[in-house]
Amino acid sequence: MHGGIIVGYQTMDSERLLYDINELNHLFRGSASVETLLNKAVETVAERTQSAVCSIYLYNSEKRELTLRATRGLNPESVGRVRLKLGRGLTGQALQEMRTICVSDASRSPNYQFFPGIFEERYNAFLAVPMARGLSRMGVLVLQRDSDHCFSPSDITALETVASQLVHIIENAQFLIGIHETPAEPAKAVPAGLKFVKGKKAAEGFAYAPAMVREKQKSLALLASHDPGKTYTIEDFHDAVARTERQLEQLQEQVEHKLSDAASLIFAAHLMILKDRDFIGKVVEMIQAGGNALEAVVEVATGYMRNFLKSDSDYMREKANDIEDLAIRLVNNLVSKDDETSAHNAHIVVTRGLFPSDLLKLSSEGASGVVLVGGGATSHISILARSLSMPMVIADNHDLLNVPDGTPLLIDAEMGNLFVDPDDEVLEKFWARQRARLTLADQKKLMKPETTTADGVRVRLMANINLLTDLKVATELNCDGVGLYRTEFPFIIRTTFPSEAEQYVIYRKLVESMPDKPVTFRTLDAGGDKILSYYHDIREQNPALGMRSIRFSLQNKPIFAEQVRAILRAGAAARLRIMFPMISSLDELHEAKEVVRESIELLTQQGIEHNAAPSLGMMVELPAAAELAEEFAREVDFFSIGTNDLIQFMLATDRTNEAVADFYLPHHPAVLRTLNRIARAALKHNCELSLCGDMAHQTQYMPFLLGIGIRTFSVDPIFLLRTQQAIKATSVKDAEALAQAMLSKSRICEIAALLPAPPASAAQ
Ligand code: PEP
Ligand code: MG
Secondary structure, three states: OOHHHHOOOOOOOHHHHHHHHHHHHHHHHOOOOHHHHHHHHHHHHHHHOOOOEEEEEEEEOOOOEEEEEEEEOOOHHHOOOOEEEOOOHHHHHHHHHOOOEEEOOHHHOOOOOOOOOOOOOOOOEEEEEEEEEOOEEEEEEEEEEOOOOOOOHHHHHHHHHHHHHHHHHHHHHHHHHOOOOOOOOOOOOOOOOOOEEEOEEEEOOEEEEEEEEEOHHHHHHHHHOOOOOOOOOHHHHHHHHHHHHHHHHHHHHHHHHHOOOOOOOOOHHHHHHHHOHHHHHHHHHHHHOOOOHHHHHHHHHHHHHHHHHOOOOHHHHHHHHHHHHHHHHHHHHHHOOOOOOOOOOOOEEEEOOOOHHHHHHHHHOOOOEEEEEOOOOOHHHHHHHHHOOOOEEEEOOHHHHHOOOOOEEEEEOOOOEEEEOOOHHHHHHHHHHHHHOOOHHHHHHHOOOOEEOOOOOEEEEEEEEOOOOHHHHHHHOOOOOEEEEEOHHHHHHOOOOOOHHHHHHHHHHHHHOOOOOEEEEEOOOOEOOEOOOOOOOOOOOOHHHOOOHHHHHHHOHHHHHHHHHHHHHHOOOOEEEEEEOOOOOHHHHHHHHHHHHHHHHHHHHHOOOOOOOOEEEEEEOOHHHHHOHHHHHHHOOEEEEOHHHHHHHHOOOOOOOHHHHHHOOOOOHHHHHHHHHHHHHHHHOOOEEEEOOHHHOOHHHHHHHHHOOOOEEEEOHHHHHHHHHHHHOOOHHHHHHHHHHHHOOOOHHHHHHHOOOOOOOOOO
């Protein structure tokens, strides 16, 4: 069929040309960027057609503009820079009219457009063939020669055939790497109407900073296409590796300094990959075989990620994430000599998903806030963000991912609001509220040394500690001790179980910061949404109801016993309290207590210093535990009510699912009556009673909680002052009357009508 094309024209090897173009399709499978493909295409076509110049222009239909994307023969610097509106120049005309244009003296043509510096004026024989798919314009393929070698009709037919082949290849390439935009300059604009998004708060606070959209796969592809035509050598690569290593070591140091408990080795995975001979070796091999360093990094990283992403395990997928982070850092270091350690410095990061380790990285890199698009935040992500003082909102609006980087964003995570490029009026209100916010020093001044109700009843106000960084505020505000230390965080962040020695060091720091005050260690509450990526390999259909918490500990006794030993040793001289999470039966409780007893016995035998008489308590957070509250109260020294889970399980409402947030009601009559029942059981049996769920800092519930007799609360340190003030504003006498009234109602709406108004949140 192509015979007709070839016959009659000596210089063009059309058959060979078509063969080579088809080969490009195969070539592309192993290639990482459209640019590579286009560069190979222009090389091949120029060579086989014996043309001095071959260029490919791609069309952007939104801008109605053609951009030079690859050339052989013109100034390579002009790639990405030469742009033509549809209809402008001979090339634009070919696409507008969707017809081939062939002229022997291009510069004399009325529609000729001169671009200084691209050196095309020497080539007067000009052939432009439009590339289209159906009715959609895709670009133009252009050949140029000097005027002594004009194009023949068979050249035209051959080039038209080649152009139609190229359309398929380019389309496949664009599809495969997901770039439909011109990569050199992604033309993003704030999506229309996107000024205000009502989201959900995940961690309180405000932030006003430029956006940085974290769509990593996309950014890797974009980086890969950076500076097409520019070659990075093996020296550039080694230099980039060295600088990446330095930056990572620096970050690791910073993060260890700031978050000694949770951040151990957080950048270690990156450093390890960087030193992995296989990874580096593959990149070096590709460069030595003639590849560009930039493409080699992207290609090798993409291969690794693909393998990791195939896995069912969160741990492996987290590894893919690490590889991607590292590749982005490496590529950035290749293309820029700027030694920027903190990629997210003072930005609000807009992202689809986050691992706990991501949050720590963002925090140590100086991010100002996070917008989590779609999907709820797992409870430990929110808790972690709070401890890191990282304002975070969850917004179910995917348009946010299209906000151009650098767009000013205002996060009001007190309300869950998000403003895109806020106007002066919004900003003025924001600054006014910022000015009114209390600093730690202000809070310290306002905090009373003792917490009492309006009628003088003493209340204990303790702190929930998630990361050791929480201790600063807790100690400055002189809390009455630690009511809940969530030991899972050092477990969640690490890549394997922390050893007894590691745990001991962390626990010791906690105990030492609270001399003479009770410190409550909750044993590992892993599972559910607090996944240990290195352990929870099997995907559970209902992780909230799965192998979690105390069940996990009892099923993994050596791990449990190690933790208990570390706690007993660290708390040798402390007012130590050990608390078991998610207890559902007396049998479980006995088994857990037995592990403590055995550990004490062993430590005594070994002559190791430890606490031989810790108070033993349990979280009351399952309906089953509430039902058996009387029996449990006889067997433990203290109860701590975990309303976060209790509400979730009583009302069958996922605490992390935004879609059912309206059903998650602390003031549901069944919840209130259950709380009352637990309190009655504890008081009857002289079992110490406290409440450590979020309900404790939601001040509208404080009168009810005081009214049913709870006198100890444990809240995140940032809520200590607010909670103390709510207690101070309540008299027990009034609270008891109100609680009785609330308990007598059967309908949610009737109870809601009795609830005091929540504190005036700052207005929008
Ligand atoms: C609770 O469930 O209320 C609680 C305090 O524990 P966590 O939020 O860690 O599950
Ligand atoms: Mg809980």
